[in-house]
Amino acid sequence: MIYNTLGKTGLKVSRLGFGTMRLPTGYSNADINEAEATKMFDYAIENGINIFDTAFPYHNATLAGNGNGEIFLGKYFKENNLRDEVILQTKSPTWFISEKNDFESFLDMQLEKLQTDYLDVYLLHSLNASGWNKVKNLGVMDFLDDCLSSGKVKHVGFSAHVGLDLLTEILDEYPKWEVVLTQMNYLDEYYQSGADGLQYLKKNDVGTMIMEPLRGGRLINHVPEEVTVLWGISEVERTPVEWAFQYLWNRDDVDCVLSGMSSLNQVKENIRYASHEDVISEYDQELINDVARQYKASTLGNECTKCGYCMPCPNGVDIINCFNEYNIAQMMKDPKASAMQYFSVIDRGSRADSCHKCEECLPLCTQHMNIPEELEKVREYFGTEFNHF
Ligand code: SF4
Ligand code: SF4
Structure with missing residues (x-):
């Protein structure tokens, strides 16, 4: 495994982080297949992954409430006596916050679910303009100051699908941000805060984490024939998953890529890619640019990444x-x-x-x-x- 320093936190993080939004499940999303997920976590830890990311709603039946993801992580780390061996990150469900006390109530509930008395990283989840204004007016900065001084939280940050202007505004308004989770992959250099946002974070020594490295699976499932032909031109043989990850790991402004893995095979495959240096040549970077252009030219579909934040629809639309x-x-x-x-x-x-x-x-x-x-x-x-x- 290769490790990077997560910005000013100083934490050494595996460059592949375990995202836990898509753990294997039974019939419903709330029904985590604990036996399989345990095997995945065991293998991940034995092979060097040291950062695990979760959030309040992960693995709820509706994705809109209190999920089972944090509960499973808490149980796993407690039973295996591994809590202090890993970097544990979860997120404040900002959309549920309606008064100042809610910040602390949710944090305490999350600590209890996770069976720990501290978080290594706590992010404000999915900030947008109205969400940021709301939490700011409710005193989120005082709350974060208190979390840091009490030791309940070691490092604070936020996740956001926003443009560069809002990203920099949020960053500039609170000096203690140390980690930001943003969307990036080779189709999204100019989408949301994109590459410019990562450069801004890097310049300010803020740790960078990446979500949607495979763009909700679009970069690896049903790969168009034209794209397969382009990949075949490279002298280096890589799978579509490997191209997507290596593109990110070759950027000097990416510290950690979160992958929401769903099977032991995915964990094994991704760890294999994360464990060896693979320099993307200038020629291959041009190829990646060509592939991005090809994707955009050949797909007239929409931008859905299957994140599930819009679900459930009150009228039952899937x-x-x-x-x-x-x-x-x-x-x-x-x-x-x-x-x-x-x-x-x-x-x-x-x-x-x-x-x-x-x-x-x-x-x-x-x-x-x-x-x-x-x-x-x-x-x-x-x-x-x-x-x-
Ligand atoms: S449509 Fe729903 S699932 Fe797709 S990107 Fe938007 S919020 Fe996520
Ligand atoms: S009915 Fe249509 S517009 Fe209303 S929430 Fe469902 S998908 Fe969205």
Whole structure:
């Protein structure tokens, strides 16, 4: 495993971090397959991963409330006596905060779930302009000061899917930020705060963590033929997953890449990539740029990363799968096969035509999409009945 210094925290972090949003589950998202997840954590720790990231809602049945992810992590680290051996990071559910005392109530609840009396890193989760203004007005900076001085939290930061202006505004308003989690992959250099944001963080010695390194799986699933041909031009053979990770690890402004791993095989594969130096040559960087251009030219789908923050829809629309099938359809260019998938994977009542355009999901999309408008495109593409013969 290769380790980097996480900005001014001074922490030595494995450059591959274990994101725990997509642990293996049974029937529901809340039902973590603990036996399998335990094997994954055991292997990860034995092979050098030392940072684990979770959040209040992870592995809740609806992704909107109190999840089982923190509970599983707490149990695992306690039973294996590993709490002090790892860097544990979780996040304050800023959308649930409505008064100042809530900050501390949630932190205490999270410490209890995690069976620990301190967090190595505590992030304000998914800040946007209104969320930042709200927590600021409720005294979040005093709360963070108190957390640091009491020792409940060692380092503070935030996660955000925002543009450069807001990112720098938040950074400049509180001098004690030490870690920021932002979205980055080779399709997103100019998206949200992108590469400029990472450079700004680096310049200010703020530790950088990356989410969506595979863009919700888009960079590795159903890879278009044109992209496969381009990868084949390189003298170095890499899998699509490896290209995506090495692109990030070769940047001097990336300290740690969080990967939301779902199987032991993924853990093994990702650790293999994270454990050897692999320099991306100038030629290969050009190739990556060509691949990014190819993706953008060949996919007319939308930007959904399957993060799930918009779910559940009050009208039962399965937003993630509607967009997933639509995006695959755009890449595969096989309308009939895609339509068969769409109508078999998604139940009647959960398809795009069930959207009532109530707009409750509008402020929730991390990719700032107009979800009802995008669902209308899905409805137009697939129709309401399977008659694609
Ligand atoms: S706009 Fe459509 S998808 Fe969004 S919450 Fe309302 S019904 Fe659900
Ligand atoms: S529509 Fe937006 S919020 Fe919903 S899963 Fe996709 S990216 Fe996430």
